[in-house]
Amino acid sequence: MEYQDILYTKVDGVATITINRPQRYNAFRAQTCEEMIHAFKDADFDRSIGVVVLTGAGDKAFCTGGDQSTHEGGYGGRGAIGLPIEEVQSVIRDIAKPVIARVNGYAIGGGNVLVTLCDLAIASETAQFGQVGPKVGSVDPGFGTALLARVVGEKKAREIWYLCRRYTAQEALAMGLVNAVVPPERLDEEVRRWCDEILEKSPTAIALAKKSFNVDTEMIRGMGALAMQALRLYYETPESAEGVRAFQEKRKPDFRKYVK
Numbered sequence: 001m002e003y004q005d006i007l008y009t010k011v012d013g014v015a016t017i018t019i020n021r022p023q024r025y026n027a028f029r030a031q032t033c034e035e036m037i038h039a040f041k042d043a044d045f046d047r048s049i050g051v052v053v054l055t056g057a058g059d060k061a062f063c064t065g066g067d068q069s070t071h072e073g074g075y076g077g078r079g080a081i082g083l084p085i086e087e088v089q090s091v092i093r094d095i096a097k098p099v100i101a102r103v104n105g106y107a108i109g110g111g112n113v114l115v116t117l118c119d120l121a122i123a124s125e126t127a128q129f130g131q132v133g134p135k136v137g138s139v140d141p142g143f144g145t146a147l148l149a150r151v152v153g154e155k156k157a158r159e160i161w162y163l164c165r166r167y168t169a170q171e172a173l174a175m176g177l178v179n180a181v182v183p184p185e186r187l188d189e190e191v192r193r194w195c196d197e198i199l200e201k202s203p204t205a206i207a208l209a210k211k212s213f214n215v216d217t218e219m220i221r222g223m224g225a226l227a228m229q230a231l232r233l234y235y236e237t238p239e240s241a242e243g244v245r246a247f248q249e250k251r252k253p254d255f256r257k258y259v260k
């Protein structure tokens with residue numbers, strides 16, 4: 001597969017997938033998801049690879065979720081919402097190798113979900129985290145909500161989704177969303193150090209550990225699949241459209257008339 005939206009490199013046992021859409025703050029569209037799925041599978045099948053790093057191009061954003069400029073009641077590609085994001089989420093969990101999020105900037109919306117899903121996360125001091133779904137007419141009521149609650153606790157996860165605030169890297173560390181925070185100039189070195197420590201370990205033991213960690217939260221995948229069908233219907237409503245339009249028009253959304 002020829003990649004347009006991602007960069008994919010392999011160096012000394014580490015595969016790095018970089019979402020390469022800095023002009024869109026590394027938001028993903030359908031094409032980006034297809035390429036990420038392909039690259040993760042390649043890394044899984046490649047016996048020279050022991051760890052996968054997921055990151056974003058540039059220093060502004062790790063990933064800001066779905067590309068709102070391609071969102072018109074759906075994202076126009078494959079799957080229930082026109083974006084096979086549930087397959088990206090699944091492949092991160094399913095590959096037998098640890099995935100480390102190298103969080104170099106904004107991890108917002110679906111980008112924050114990716115951080116939640118990665119086995120480990122190392123953030124630059126400049127990174128910012130948060131959810132925006134209820135502000136922009138969307139929600140990820142699967143791994144986005146339920147797995148987040150497992151990672152940061154119920155109260156914090158509800159705060160993150162209901163208030164849509166932004167959190168600093170230090171706050172993300174305190175809530176357990178990331179494993180380490182370093183100055184931006186030390187990010188690559190720190191990520192490599194963590195990768196090298198993993199690469200020294202038994203790959204079979206690591207794979208068994210990863211798969212065993214997944215078991216406890218596996219039912220969330222089913223919840224997410226159901227949610228995608230519901231989201232398809234939600235995206236067709238004026239309420240969801242108001243959120244997308246407000247983001248595109250750089251104004252506050254007006255959802256009050258949709259209170260049930």
Ligand SMILES: CC(C)(COP(=O)(O)OP(=O)(O)OC[C@H]1O[C@@H](n2cnc3c(N)ncnc32)[C@H](O)[C@@H]1OP(=O)(O)O)[C@@H](O)C(=O)NCCC(=O)NCCSC(=O)c1cc(O)c2ccccc2c1O
Pocket residue numbers: 023024025027064065066067068069085086106108109110111113132133136138139140141144231247
């Ligand atoms: C990321 C921000 C907090 C940055 O704010 P800031 O004020 O610093 O900068 P701007 O807002 O001016 O943004 C700069 C520039 O980037 C463009 N941009 C940023 N994010 C996106 C995006 N996601 N899509 C398209 N473009 C984006 C922005 O338009 C500006 O471009 P200009 O040309 O105007 O300069 C802030 O930008 C922000 O809050 N972004 C919103 C992010 C967003 O709405 N994301 C989508 C949420 S929905 C989602 O991600 C999602 C993901 C999933 O995985 C799901 C899975 C299952 C179900 C649902 C899912 C889902 O809904």
